[in-house]
Amino acid sequence: MTEIAILGYGTVGSGVAEVIGTNAELIAARGCALHVKYILDLRDFPGDPYGERVVHDFTCILDDPEIKVICETMGGVGAAYQFSKQALEKGISVCTSNKELVELHGAELSRIAKENHCSYLFEASVGGGIPLIRTICQGLTAEKIEKIYGILNGTTNYILTKMDREGADFDAVLKEAQANGYAEKDPTADIEAHDPCRKIAILASLVTGKKVDWKNIRCEGITKLEKADFAYAWALDAQIKLVAMSEFTEKGCYACVSPRLLPADSPLLCAQDVFNAVLIHSNMLDDSLYYGRGAGKLATASAVVGDAIEAAANPGRTMGGSWSEEAALLGDIDEYEQGYFVRLSGAADARREEVQKVFGNGYTVEAKGVPGEFGYVVQKMREGAFLEKIAAMEGVLGYLRYDAPAEK
Amino acid sequence: MTEIAILGYGTVGSGVAEVIGTNAELIAARGCALHVKYILDLRDFPGDPYGERVVHDFTCILDDPEIKVICETMGGVGAAYQFSKQALEKGISVCTSNKELVELHGAELSRIAKENHCSYLFEASVGGGIPLIRTICQGLTAEKIEKIYGILNGTTNYILTKMDREGADFDAVLKEAQANGYAEKDPTADIEAHDPCRKIAILASLVTGKKVDWKNIRCEGITKLEKADFAYAWALDAQIKLVAMSEFTEKGCYACVSPRLLPADSPLLCAQDVFNAVLIHSNMLDDSLYYGRGAGKLATASAVVGDAIEAAANPGRTMGGSWSEEAALLGDIDEYEQGYFVRLSGAADARREEVQKVFGNGYTVEAKGVPGEFGYVVQKMREGAFLEKIAAMEGVLGYLRYDAPAEK
Numbered sequence: 001m002t003e004i005a006i007l008g009y010g011t012v013g014s015g016v017a018e019v020i021g022t023n024a025e026l027i028a029a030r031g032c033a034l035h036v037k038y039i040l041d042l043r044d045f046p047g048d049p050y051g052e053r054v055v056h057d058f059t060c061i062l063d064d065p066e067i068k069v070i071c072e073t074m075g076g077v078g079a080a081y082q083f084s085k086q087a088l089e090k091g092i093s094v095c096t097s098n099k100e101l102v103e104l105h106g107a108e109l110s111r112i113a114k115e116n117h118c119s120y121l122f123e124a125s126v127g128g129g130i131p132l133i134r135t136i137c138q139g140l141t142a143e144k145i146e147k148i149y150g151i152l153n154g155t156t157n158y159i160l161t162k163m164d165r166e167g168a169d170f171d172a173v174l175k176e177a178q179a180n181g182y183a184e185k186d187p188t189a190d191i192e193a194h195d196p197c198r199k200i201a202i203l204a205s206l207v208t209g210k211k212v213d214w215k216n217i218r219c220e221g222i223t224k225l226e227k228a229d230f231a232y233a234w235a236l237d238a239q240i241k242l243v244a245m246s247e248f249t250e251k252g253c254y255a256c257v258s259p260r261l262l263p264a265d266s267p268l269l270c271a272q273d274v275f276n277a278v279l280i281h282s283n284m285l286d287d288s289l290y291y292g293r294g295a296g297k298l299a300t301a302s303a304v305v306g307d308a309i310e311a312a313a314n315p316g317r318t319m320g321g322s323w324s325e326e327a328a329l330l331g332d333i334d335e336y337e338q339g340y341f342v343r344l345s346g347a348a349d350a351r352r353e354e355v356q357k358v359f360g361n362g363y364t365v366e367a368k369g370v371p372g373e374f375g376y377v378v379q380k381m382r383e384g385a386f387l388e389k390i391a392a393m394e395g396v397l398g399y400l401r402y403d404a405p406a407e408k
Numbered sequence: 409m410t411e412i413a414i415l416g417y418g419t420v421g422s423g424v425a426e427v428i429g430t431n432a433e434l435i436a437a438r439g440c441a442l443h444v445k446y447i448l449d450l451r452d453f454p455g456d457p458y459g460e461r462v463v464h465d466f467t468c469i470l471d472d473p474e475i476k477v478i479c480e481t482m483g484g485v486g487a488a489y490q491f492s493k494q495a496l497e498k499g500i501s502v503c504t505s506n507k508e509l510v511e512l513h514g515a516e517l518s519r520i521a522k523e524n525h526c527s528y529l530f531e532a533s534v535g536g537g538i539p540l541i542r543t544i545c546q547g548l549t550a551e552k553i554e555k556i557y558g559i560l561n562g563t564t565n566y567i568l569t570k571m572d573r574e575g576a577d578f579d580a581v582l583k584e585a586q587a588n589g590y591a592e593k594d595p596t597a598d599i600e601a602h603d604p605c606r607k608i609a610i611l612a613s614l615v616t617g618k619k620v621d622w623k624n625i626r627c628e629g630i631t632k633l634e635k636a637d638f639a640y641a642w643a644l645d646a647q648i649k650l651v652a653m654s655e656f657t658e659k660g661c662y663a664c665v666s667p668r669l670l671p672a673d674s675p676l677l678c679a680q681d682v683f684n685a686v687l688i689h690s691n692m693l694d695d696s697l698y699y700g701r702g703a704g705k706l707a708t709a710s711a712v713v714g715d716a717i718e719a720a721a722n723p724g725r726t727m728g729g730s731w732s733e734e735a736a737l738l739g740d741i742d743e744y745e746q747g748y749f750v751r752l753s754g755a756a757d758a759r760r761e762e763v764q765k766v767f768g769n770g771y772t773v774e775a776k777g778v779p780g781e782f783g784y785v786v787q788k789m790r791e792g793a794f795l796e797k798i799a800a801m802e803g804v805l806g807y808l809r810y811d812a813p814a815e816k
């Protein structure tokens with residue numbers, strides 16, 4: 001029996017208690033019985049089955065030699081950072097769902113864990129309950145990972161799925177998502193794509209072994225998407241998804257988070273509504289994909305508990321992935337080559353020659369219900385060149401990254 | 409540096425050498441450098457870069473104290489079994505892609521590994537390069553796995569994808585698949601579904617912790633499928649896939665391998681052509697899915713090498729999943745409830761009343777290009793009852809298992 005403490009009794013923290021409670025027998029049968037001894041929270045929870053285990057002072061957890069594993073589900077990078085650091089320094093393993101903290105201080109905390117023969121584990125920080133970090137660190141060990149393409153944010157995927165299926169407006173869908181709890185009151189981190197940007201930064205750090213700072217990643221949210229964009233997506237037999245991508249080359253790691261048109265046969269499109277999916281391209285295995293609930297109380301808590309089981313089963317050892325504090329070499333994303341889709345005002349026939357002169361070989365697309373404009377599919381070119389061209393062009397109404405199927 | 413030996417220098421065995429060679433630097437950087445010291449094969453390979461490491465006598469491998477890990481890529485359950493057993497008895501870890509052997513003797517070999525403080529690992533035996541066994545044993549440790557639905561055979565998925573897309577006949581597509589190497593000369597194990605049946609038996613054994621014998625699983629191949637079945641699939645906005653399923657209940661494990669209609673929104677349908685996908689439903693995480701190349705030289709070899717890295721990194725420890733030699737409790741599949749689709753001769757209008765009387769509430773379907781018959785979607789019922797009913801009915805042309813979307 002391993003004694004653990006939960007820091008923060010919010011959604012994920014209470015989920016951790018619930019997962020451990022519900023699956024207690026099964027977890028014990030796997031040889032790693034867990035017992036929640038303390039729950040740290042500023043609030044009290046009278047009547048809650050775990051209410052009597054609530055403490056308000058972290059030192060009582062830190063000073064209890066029985067505690068071997070801490071589940072940090074507080075969020076934030078202040079107290080969560082201090083508590084995690086203090087625990088690891090005492091050789092107590094820490095399992096977390098806190099992506100901000102992992103992205104910001106993961107390298108340091110992993111190093112402290114190693115120095116103190118314990119583990120800093122963060123499966124829940126990316127892709128919720130999908131065992132993604134374990135796959136990268138333990139499953140694909142014989143592989144050179146070359147590219148990651150991920151739908152890593154459930155809120156925006158819900159919004160985009162609704163916009164696609166119902167032809168609805170962004171603002172209306174966002175309001176609905178907020179009303180039914182799929183989006184936060186302040187949805188900035190989701191709709192401006194900061195959340196998936198932090199997540200791809202964590203995955204890219206794991207792959208490169210060095211720190212990829214999310215602030216250095218080109219990051220575009222979904223707020224500028226309009227009904228018209230979806231009309232073109234239908235016309236192209238494609239779907240618009242918020243994709244966090246990272247490609248690993250000798251020139252460095254190229255990363256970008258933005259809405260993207262995905263062809264109908266993309267396996268990533270299995271991820272609809274709040275589901276997440278991550279496609280990993282590696283040199284021997286080719287494409288593999290991992291799909292599941294990327295957020296939500298129990299899915300996220302399950303990943304935290306999975307980490308707690310691993311830490312409990314391996315006392316004195318350092319498990320999981322990590323990266324150094326050194327900055328990873330990032331490629332200049334403006335040098336990155338990919339295809340695009342651009343929306344232009346006017347008539348396709350009248351502007352085709354002009355547009356082809358600018359973008360080279362491509363093709364026009366027209367969509368139903370979008371008069372007075374047309375779309376153009378741009379073949380692979382450097383991102384910097386593409387952005388320069390559309391800045392200099394008249395009547396550009398919008399653009400999306402789009403690697404069109406080869407046969408078109 | 410860990411010295412390893414490869415048993416069998418066929419497709420997967422030579423792939424193992426290739427993966428280790430190509431990704432040597434990267435594997436070494438992960439702290440588990442591997443070196444191929446011997447390759448056991450009856451043949452010689454003059455000119456092959458590994459040709460000089462070929463030996464014909466297993467004892468020279470077994471008696472070399474430097475060998476810590478063996479990759480068994482011979483296949484079969486004769487010599488492969490003897491060699492694996494002898495190696496494990498000496499404390500040498502064995503990593504294998506041999507699903508027949510794992511299904512038949514996995515429990516015993518895992519036990520011998522445990523007794524001798526080494527590992528018997530078989531990630532490559534199910535789902536090729538998809539880290540599926542690792543996900544079940546290490547990723548979803550906080551989860552109670554309730555159901556597995558898998559497309560676990562690349563050959564039949566290739567055939568079914570072609571039949572679906574091109575409206576082609578089974579025999580023609582099989583011949584084409586044989587001509588371009590996607591199907592074996594003797595395709596029985598694939599098209600009669602013995603291969604995916606062994607694979608679901610392995611997964612079910614891992615989940616239950618006891619031996620599930622593939623011979624006790626109801627197993628139907630794809631040889632009876634006709635163009636007409638696909639016409640109905642189109643009409644129902646569904647696809648026909650060979651699905652290996654297993655549901656884990658208190659009454660036991662219900663397992664069945666058969667062609668099945670999957671609704672268009674099933675995430676399993678990301679698996680087209682030779683790709684595999686496995687959907688795991690568990691009690692906290694809900695659905696998660698794992699997709700990739702389920703076969704092929706490098707994908708399979710990558711999984712074997714991933715296992716070799718794990719064994720090399722954990723000397724003296726027993727890694728991976730296992731089950732006991734005791735037989736798992738199997739539920740009577742005739743008691744299992746699910747939906748069906750049945751093809752009937754005659755006109756829908758003329759027979760609707762009769763058919764509804766037999767099957768209860770359901771609905772008729774007509775498909776293009778299939779005159780003189782119609783389809784009927786049967787709501788959930790016990791398999792035994794369904795099979796009895798169709799045996800007693802006139803003009804039954806075929807049936808498929810089909811959990812129709814609820815909204816219909």
